[in-house]
Amino acid sequence: MIEQLRDEVFQANIALRRYGLVTLTWGNVSGINRTRDVVAIKPSGVNYESMTAADMVVVDLDGNVLGGKLRPSSDTPTHLELYRAFPSIGGVVHTHSTYATMFAQACREIPCLGTTHADHFNGPVPVTRFLSAEEVEAGYERETGKVIVERFSDLHAEDTPGVLVAGHAPFAWGKNSADAVQNSLILERIAQMALGSLQLNPDISALPAHIQQKHYQRKHGPEAYYGQKKP
Amino acid sequence: MIEQLRDEVFQANIALRRYGLVTLTWGNVSGINRTRDVVAIKPSGVNYESMTAADMVVVDLDGNVLGGKLRPSSDTPTHLELYRAFPSIGGVVHTHSTYATMFAQACREIPCLGTTHADHFNGPVPVTRFLSAEEVEAGYERETGKVIVERFSDLHAEDTPGVLVAGHAPFAWGKNSADAVQNSLILERIAQMALGSLQLNPDISALPAHIQQKHYQRKHGPEAYYGQKKP
Amino acid sequence: MIEQLRDEVFQANIALRRYGLVTLTWGNVSGINRTRDVVAIKPSGVNYESMTAADMVVVDLDGNVLGGKLRPSSDTPTHLELYRAFPSIGGVVHTHSTYATMFAQACREIPCLGTTHADHFNGPVPVTRFLSAEEVEAGYERETGKVIVERFSDLHAEDTPGVLVAGHAPFAWGKNSADAVQNSLILERIAQMALGSLQLNPDISALPAHIQQKHYQRKHGPEAYYGQKKP
Amino acid sequence: MIEQLRDEVFQANIALRRYGLVTLTWGNVSGINRTRDVVAIKPSGVNYESMTAADMVVVDLDGNVLGGKLRPSSDTPTHLELYRAFPSIGGVVHTHSTYATMFAQACREIPCLGTTHADHFNGPVPVTRFLSAEEVEAGYERETGKVIVERFSDLHAEDTPGVLVAGHAPFAWGKNSADAVQNSLILERIAQMALGSLQLNPDISALPAHIQQKHYQRKHGPEAYYGQKKP
Numbered sequence: 067m068i069e070q071l072r073d074e075v076f077q078a079n080i081a082l083r084r085y086g087l088v089t090l091t092w093g094n095v096s097g098i099n100r101t102r103d104v105v106a107i108k109p110s111g112v113n114y115e116s117m118t119a120a121d122m123v124v125v126d127l128d129g130n131v132l133g134g135k136l137r138p139s140s141d142t143p144t145h146l147e148l149y150r151a152f153p154s155i156g157g158v159v160h161t162h163s164t165y166a167t168m169f170a171q172a173c174r175e176i177p178c179l180g181t182t183h184a185d186h187f188n189g190p191v192p193v194t195r196f197l198s199a200e201e202v203e204a205g206y207e208r209e210t211g212k213v214i215v216e217r218f219s220d221l222h223a224e225d226t227p228g229v230l231v232a233g234h235a236p237f238a239w240g241k242n243s244a245d246a247v248q249n250s251l252i253l254e255r256i257a258q259m260a261l262g263s264l265q266l267n268p269d270i271s272a273l274p275a276h277i278q279q280k281h282y283q284r285k286h287g288p289e290a291y292y293g294q295k296k297p
Numbered sequence: 298m299i300e301q302l303r304d305e306v307f308q309a310n311i312a313l314r315r316y317g318l319v320t321l322t323w324g325n326v327s328g329i330n331r332t333r334d335v336v337a338i339k340p341s342g343v344n345y346e347s348m349t350a351a352d353m354v355v356v357d358l359d360g361n362v363l364g365g366k367l368r369p370s371s372d373t374p375t376h377l378e379l380y381r382a383f384p385s386i387g388g389v390v391h392t393h394s395t396y397a398t399m400f401a402q403a404c405r406e407i408p409c410l411g412t413t414h415a416d417h418f419n420g421p422v423p424v425t426r427f428l429s430a431e432e433v434e435a436g437y438e439r440e441t442g443k444v445i446v447e448r449f450s451d452l453h454a455e456d457t458p459g460v461l462v463a464g465h466a467p468f469a470w471g472k473n474s475a476d477a478v479q480n481s482l483i484l485e486r487i488a489q490m491a492l493g494s495l496q497l498n499p500d501i502s503a504l505p506a507h508i509q510q511k512h513y514q515r516k517h518g519p520e521a522y523y524g525q526k527k528p
Numbered sequence: 529m530i531e532q533l534r535d536e537v538f539q540a541n542i543a544l545r546r547y548g549l550v551t552l553t554w555g556n557v558s559g560i561n562r563t564r565d566v567v568a569i570k571p572s573g574v575n576y577e578s579m580t581a582a583d584m585v586v587v588d589l590d591g592n593v594l595g596g597k598l599r600p601s602s603d604t605p606t607h608l609e610l611y612r613a614f615p616s617i618g619g620v621v622h623t624h625s626t627y628a629t630m631f632a633q634a635c636r637e638i639p640c641l642g643t644t645h646a647d648h649f650n651g652p653v654p655v656t657r658f659l660s661a662e663e664v665e666a667g668y669e670r671e672t673g674k675v676i677v678e679r680f681s682d683l684h685a686e687d688t689p690g691v692l693v694a695g696h697a698p699f700a701w702g703k704n705s706a707d708a709v710q711n712s713l714i715l716e717r718i719a720q721m722a723l724g725s726l727q728l729n730p731d732i733s734a735l736p737a738h739i740q741q742k743h744y745q746r747k748h749g750p751e752a753y754y755g756q757k758k759p
Numbered sequence: 760m761i762e763q764l765r766d767e768v769f770q771a772n773i774a775l776r777r778y779g780l781v782t783l784t785w786g787n788v789s790g791i792n793r794t795r796d797v798v799a800i801k802p803s804g805v806n807y808e809s810m811t812a813a814d815m816v817v818v819d820l821d822g823n824v825l826g827g828k829l830r831p832s833s834d835t836p837t838h839l840e841l842y843r844a845f846p847s848i849g850g851v852v853h854t855h856s857t858y859a860t861m862f863a864q865a866c867r868e869i870p871c872l873g874t875t876h877a878d879h880f881n882g883p884v885p886v887t888r889f890l891s892a893e894e895v896e897a898g899y900e901r902e903t904g905k906v907i908v909e910r911f912s913d914l915h916a917e918d919t920p921g922v923l924v925a926g927h928a929p930f931a932w933g934k935n936s937a938d939a940v941q942n943s944l945i946l947e948r949i950a951q952m953a954l955g956s957l958q959l960n961p962d963i964s965a966l967p968a969h970i971q972q973k974h975y976q977r978k979h980g981p982e983a984y985y986g987q988k989k990p
Contacts, residue, residue, distance in 0.1 A: 089944065089945075089948050090941065090944065090945070092875065109987065110985060110986050110987060111985055111986025111987060112986075112987065136987055137986075137987055140977065140984060140985050162874075162875045162948075162952075164948070164951060164952055164955070165955065167873060167875060167952050168952050168955030168956045168958075168959060169956075169959060170873065171872040171873040171952060171953070171955075171956035171963070171966075172872075172955075172956040172957075172959035172960035172963055173960065173963070174959050174960060179402040179403075179464070180398060180401065180402040180464050180465060180466070181393075181464065181465045181466065182323065182393045182398060182466065196967055196970065197970065198969075199967075199969040202969050202970060202973045206973050206977070233872070233873050233874060233966045233967070233970060234873060234874045234970075235873070235874065235875065248321065251320065251321065252320075252321070255320050255393075255395070258395060259393075259395060259398050259399050259402060260402070261955060261958065261959065262395070262396065262399030262403075262492060263399045263400075263402035263403040264403075264959065265399075265492070265496065265958065266399060266400060266403035266405050266492065266495065267403035267404065267405060270402070270403055270404070273402075273464045274427055274430075274464070276429075276430040276433050277427065277428065277433060277464060277465075280433045280437050284371065284437070291371060292341060292342055292371045293341050293342030293368075294340065294341060294342060294343065294367055294368055410633040410634075410695070411629060411632065411633040411695050411696060411697065412624075412695060412696045412697065413554065413624045413629065413697065479552065482551065482552065483551075483552070486551050486624075486626070489626060490624075490626060490629050490630050490633060491633070493626070493627065493630030493633075493634075493723060494630045494631075494633035494634040495634075496630075496723065496727065497630060497631060497634035497636050497723065497726070498634035498635065498636060501633070501634055501635070504633075504695045505658055505661075505695070507660075507661040507664050508658065508659065508664060508695060508696075511664045511668050515602065515668070522602060523572060523573055523602050524572050524573030524599075525571065525572060525573060525574065525598055525599055641864040641865075641926070642860060642863065642864040642926050642927060642928070643855075643926060643927045643928065644785065644855045644860060644928065710783065713782065713783065714782075714783070717782050717855075717857070720857060721855075721857060721860050721861050721864060722864070724857070724858065724861030724864075724865075724954060725861045725862075725864035725865040726865075727861075727954065727958065728861060728862060728865035728867050728954065728957065729865035729866065729867060732864070732865055732866070735864075735926045736889055736892075736926070738891075738892040738895050739889065739890065739895060739926060739927075742895045742899050746833065746899070753833060754803060754804055754833045755803050755804030755805075755830075756802065756803060756804060756805065756829055756830055
């Protein structure tokens with residue numbers, strides 16, 4: 067079971083890179099087994115070329131290393147905070163993908179300007195506040211998770227599968243590590259398209275609510291009809 | 298005959314992806330056999346990697362599935378509306394290609410700024426209006442086709458082989474599915490070049506009409522002389 | 529000798545595409561043998577995938593086809609006009625490459641903003657005027673060549689190996705077809721970098737003249753010292 | 760020992776190109792052996808395709824060629840000036856990479872807008888002044904090195920592993936040639952992301968100092984905890 071989780075998380079890390087979302091080692095994916103509350107995550111600062119499934123580090127929800135010879139990603143405390151706060155998620159991704167990071171650095175949320183966005187995010191992609199000096203001091207990576215959770219006090223993690231950390235970069239999540247990677251890619255594409263649309267029309271307003279709702283519901287609502295029937 | 302249509306449509310779907318016009322499953326191509334009025338179209342939400350020609354779904358012009366084990370693309374009613382309204386077209390493509398979608402989201406038509414555009418579109422690339430809440434309710438995908446047809450009340454589908462649906466993304470069409478894919482690529486490239494030209498010169502006006510006409514006619518007019526003589 | 533010219537021009541056309549300067553069939557390269565005054569050029573509207581060296585069309589300076597079964601590029605009269613007016617050039621390239629075309633469509637010359645530009649173009653990349661309706665009527669492609677030559681009345685083709693045709697796209701040239709392709713790539717790169725620099729600093733002025741001259745002369749002047757000594 | 764240096768520098772030049780930082784021959788990497796004070800550097804104007812490790816030119820710190828049949832890069836005097844002024848560096852890279860060059864041409868420093876930047880540069884990426892006509896005359900490439908060193912009068916080369924030369928392009932450096940290439944890639948990515956962030960928010964201010972410091976120190980400070988423990 068642990069081996070399967072390790073393998074899934076390894077494959078998801080490789081996919082992240084294949085999608086062009088990672089420069090050097092700037093990205094990491096984790097996945098959780100909710101039955102045992104164990105998390106597999108990419109090791110810190112290791113090259114994608116030489117990485118194997120066995121290099122994935124296994125930790126519990128308090129960050130204790132249960133298996134693997136390497137240090138877990140330095141962002142592990144952020145991932146764990148998200149798993150604790152959002153019980154429905156099974157995978158977390160962090161990248162510095164180019165266009166999503168542009169918005170994070172500009173401290174601007176990504177407004178829902180089109181159906182590509184509405185198909186996957188039920189509203190704007192939110193942006194957190196900056197961490198205070200005290201929070202940075204208290205435990206930077208864990209506090210990063212906490213400001214994300216704080217930002218979601220009136221949002222649902224299932225409806226908004228990603229966030230921009232102010233001055234930093236995106237985090238995304240999903241049902242499992244593969245789904246989280248996919249949401250990370252979607253976030254990057256909608257960021258790129260929003261940048262262009264805002265250049266073409268700085269006064270653009272969000273997609274009308276009835277179209278936003280239609281698109282989100284046709285993929286995610288109780289009567290979703292996109293894709294093939296699940297057996 | 299059906300097998301040939303399926304194969305053509307499959308190849309066209311693959312080409313769409315090879316041209317970089319598709320992220321994940323955000324795109325679909327169909328083709329029609331006008332003798333029998335049957336349409337082959339990509340199945341909904343299926344991966345390009347594992348897709349085969351046999352997965353193409355065959356439907357009639359009312360959307361009844363005639364063959365194939367999978368559900369057709371959720372955008373099928375839009376395609377069918379276009380085939381019914383534009384008798385001269387033989388293929389339809391829908392993508393969320395990056396630059397064309399930027400214009401669609403900004404609700405801006407693409408003005409004809411150069412000969413690349415004039416070679417293929419006889420005037421601006423038009424943008425539809427938003428669907429009303431009632432239209433969304435009545436049948437979102439079919440109504441999407443109807444607002445396109447409405448926008449073409451004073452345009453010719455042969456002269457303007459594509460459109461931007463407001464807040465959504467482009468549709469393109471052509472003589473057959475391969476030609477429609479090519480027009481989809483052309484639309485993406487002229488969108489990208491128009492974005493840059495508008496950034497360099499926001500007050501730019503359209504290409505002089507005599508040059509627009511010359512370019513369009515040398516490729517598409519009765520005395521076209523571009524390319525090799527058709528045998 | 530003709531076979532060698534055909535092969536060179538074929539290789540140059542292939543290189544043009546490998547550099548990402550061509551979408552579909554939007555580009556063509558020619559080369560001239562000045563001893564015999566014969567020009568080899570890409571056939572019109574033929575796919576790069578299936579093209580062979582034998583498909584290159586051979587014409588004289590009046591455009592008479594001397595060899596090859598296919599029609600020459602529809603832009604052949606432009607190429608020939610340039611060969612007649614600029615005796616020192618041995619190759620001509622036409623593309624609709626993305627960034628250079630953005631400037632051509634915006635009718636803006638590319639100012640010399642940096643040493644990358646100064647290394648290869650001795651001053652701005654000029655832009656022509658639009659052709660008049662009469663000129664379009666009289667022979668569009670040949671008149672395109674003539675407005676380029678007109679624009680060069682106070683410029684030297686050797687010092688400025690390319691131009692933007694207003695509302696159309698770039699032409700570039702060089703000592704031979706391979707060199708012309710290289711200048712076409714350089715023009716594309718300096719266009720892209722100029723677009724970004726102008727976005728960062730709209731009031732930017734050109735690179736100081738003493739640096740422009742230094743860079744141009746270290747590569748092209750009588751005491752050039754860039755690269756390896758020619759044997 | 761010299762062979763090893765040549766090989767390292769060759770591999771670093773190849774990596775530079777694989778990262779997409781080089782068009783044609785616009786880039787060069789060198790590395791130094793501090794025990795013997797010898798530098799290996801790319802030859803001038805040689806194609807990456809045909810280049811071998813044996814083509815790397817070996818020079819002393821005064822620029823005398825000690826080995827290799829080819830001329831060293833015309834930028835060699837700039838590299839040597841940096842090695843003399845910054846004793847802690849072991850590799851130097853020069854490119855005309857697209858986004859960093861946009862900033863250099865616009866004569867704008869790259870402000871620290873996010874943690875990607877703060878992870879690697881301890882403050883903005885600085886830009887030099889233009890060289891005067893006298894400096895260009897006196898020895899262009901060496902004086903280019905001197906204006907970089909002048910710009911660093913109140914900066915540390917270890918904390919700021921790169922610079923933009925006004926109207927020209929970036930230089931980057933590192934512990935060795937491979938590390939310098941990596942910093943060159945990082946500089947390019949943060950330039951691209953800064954361009955986008957500035958477009959989204961022209962009034963953006965730098966990342967709060969306490970977050971900048973945290974990120975820089977967690978990778979580079981005495982208690983760095985990013986990556987694996989060094990054995």
